[in-house]
Amino acid sequence: LAFQSQLEARNHRQDKPAPPPFPPHLEIMPHRRFPKVEIFEMAPHEMRFLLSDTDASMANSIRRIMIAEVPTLAIDLVEFHENSSVLNDEYIAHRLGLIPLRYQAVDSLKGGNDIQGAFLPMRECVCYERCPRCSVEFELEVNYDKENAKRPEGERDMPITITSKDLKSNNECVSPAHFLNEEEADEAHDEGISIVKIGPGQCLKLKAVARMGVAKEHAKWSPVAVATYRFWPVITINEELCATLTLEQKQELVDCCPDRILELDEVTGKLIEAENAWELATYTEDLRVTQNTMKKRPEDDDFISCVQSKDKFIFQVETTGA
Amino acid sequence: EFANGRGVRSPAAQKKHRTTTRHTTHSSSARLKSNMNAPERSACFILDEDNGEVKVEYAADTKVNNAGTFTFNKEDHTVGNLLRMQLLRDPSVRFAGYMMPHPLIHKLRLKVQTSSSTVAPVHVLSSAIDDLASETDFLITQVNNAIDKYKKENDQGVMSQF
Numbered sequence: 001l002a003f004q005s006q007l008e009a010r011n012h013r014q015d016k017p018a019p020p021p022f023p024p025h026l027e028i029m030p031h032r033r034f035p036k037v038e039i040f041e042m043a044p045h046e047m048r049f050l051l052s053d054t055d056a057s058m059a060n061s062i063r064r065i066m067i068a069e070v071p072t073l074a075i076d077l078v079e080f081h082e083n084s085s086v087l088n089d090e091y092i093a094h095r096l097g098l099i100p101l102r103y104q105a106v107d108s109l110k111g112g113n114d115i116q117g118a119f120l121p122m123r124e125c126v127c128y129e130r131c132p133r134c135s136v137e138f139e140l141e142v143n144y145d146k147e148n149a150k151r152p153e154g155e156r157d158m159p160i161t162i163t164s165k166d167l168k169s170n171n172e173c174v175s176p177a178h179f180l181n182e183e184e185a186d187e188a189h190d191e192g193i194s195i196v197k198i199g200p201g202q203c204l205k206l207k208a209v210a211r212m213g214v215a216k217e218h219a220k221w222s223p224v225a226v227a228t229y230r231f232w233p234v235i236t237i238n239e240e241l242c243a244t245l246t247l248e249q250k251q252e253l254v255d256c257c258p259d260r261i262l263e264l265d266e267v268t269g270k271l272i273e274a275e276n277a278w279e280l281a282t283y284t285e286d287l288r289v290t291q292n293t294m295k296k297r298p299e300d301d302d303f304i305s306c307v308q309s310k311d312k313f314i315f316q317v318e319t320t321g322a
Numbered sequence: 323e324f325a326n327g328r329g330v331r332s333p334a335a336q337k338k339h340r341t342t343t344r345h346t347t348h349s350s351s352a353r354l355k356s357n358m359n360a361p362e363r364s365a366c367f368i369l370d371e372d373n374g375e376v377k378v379e380y381a382a383d384t385k386v387n388n389a390g391t392f393t394f395n396k397e398d399h400t401v402g403n404l405l406r407m408q409l410l411r412d413p414s415v416r417f418a419g420y421m422m423p424h425p426l427i428h429k430l431r432l433k434v435q436t437s438s439s440t441v442a443p444v445h446v447l448s449s450a451i452d453d454l455a456s457e458t459d460f461l462i463t464q465v466n467n468a469i470d471k472y473k474k475e476n477d478q479g480v481m482s483q484f
Contacts, residue, residue, distance in 0.1 A: 032456065032457060033457055034457075035457065035460065035464065036464060037461065037464045037465050037468045038468060039468045039469065039472045042472055049468065054457070054461075055407050056407075057403045057404045057407035058404060058407075060400075060403060061401070061404045064400040065400060068400075069367075069400070214367070216364075216366055217363045217364050217366075217367075218363060
């Protein structure tokens with residue numbers, strides 16, 4: 001419905017007759033595209049999908065926005081009450097800022113990450129300094145002597161690591177992102193993201209305030225660890241020319257690719273594309289060089305050519321847990 | 323063993339030190355020291371409306387027919403490349419190019435020339451923006467559909483995490 005109303009608004013301006021209903025006629029908006037998305041793999045912290053029927057500029061813009069302009073929560077202001085650890089205040093504050101904070105709606109049926117309307121950005125909030133509507137407060141208080149008394153005999157008098165698990169938030173939806181699930185927490189040796197280690201007589205007591213921001217302002221607000229895209233490889237096999245190759249030559253072509261994107265079909269003896277060639281193909285220069293040695297004349301067509309597709313992109317996105 | 327002199331303290335010394343030093347360290351954004359010469363980081367995407375900055379300005383070109391230059395404030399290549407590619411696909415556009423005059427000054431210059439005087443660069447740009455907006459709306463619905471489809475196909479309990 002949104003498309004239709006937009007169409008009508010535009011055509012009204014240009015004094016054209018009303019367009020047919022969605023999907024719009026290609027003649028009226030010839031330069032619009034209809035991108036398609038297909039998800040290959042989706043896990044709680046990473047995702048691979050295919051974006052097609054669109055342009056490299058759109059793919060690049062999506063990538064840039066994923067990295068820089070998706071608002072996230074991160075610790076922005078730290079008040080130190082006591083810090084007698086080996087690291088100085090701003091160092092610890094810097095480390096606290098980089099801890100990813102996960103927002104999980106209490107109603108976990110809905111799913112975790114819809115932080116869209118949950119917090120107001122600092123500038124737009126009408127409160128004086130900060131309020132629960134636009135920020136989350138964390139408290140951390142670790143005193144070596146008190147903690148040491150609680151520990152079992154075997155671990156006494158060893159330095160204590162203050163980790164992100166010691167951060168206590170005042171909003172139950174927000175907490176530092178630790179591990180994905182129970183298994184990983186059991187397997188890993190450390191307990192959350194370590195902030196600082198303290199020894200006898202040392203203490204760390206602080207209050208931290210987290211706010212929404214975008215990574216354009218500081219990289220701590222970036223929600224992704226990796227957001228990349230590759231071009232889909234288009235492998236065309238010239239059948240006639242391939243038939244002129246001997247079996248050893250074909251085997252040589254198959255072997256020279258470090259990515260194994262080609263296979264030799266047992267039955268017919270022809271060269272075919274491997275099943276998951278799109279996933280593997282990264283470097284095809286070897287293939288081209290080997291083919292050049294096999295050609296009778298240098299200006300002949302390639303037997304197999306592998307080029308980048310102009311409008312299909314394989315995205316891979318991994319988040320930090322935020 | 324901690325060799326930094328701040329090791330074990332006697333209880334009396336600890337009590338003296340425990341004054342709540344409430345110095346509000348403006349933290350974790352590395353803005354502390356470099357604020358003298360460098361502008362604030364938020365200046366790269368927040369419009370400075372107090373100084374009369376507007377988002378878009380247009381200046382018609384005096385020497386070339388049917389051409390004009392748009393200046394976008396506080397924008398960068400994310401938007402510039404997208405708009406430029408979309409303009410190039412419009413048949414009534416003869417020239418479209420963008421540049422950032424300096425990487426530290428966040429302005430974008432988009433120069434557009436149309437092939438006939440019936441179509442103004444402003445109209446061409448606004449139709450390009452409309453097309454892009456509808457394309458991104460379509461993309462949002464596609465992504466949601468793809469996510470739903472993927473969840474249905476791999477119906478496991480794990481998926482309910484997101």
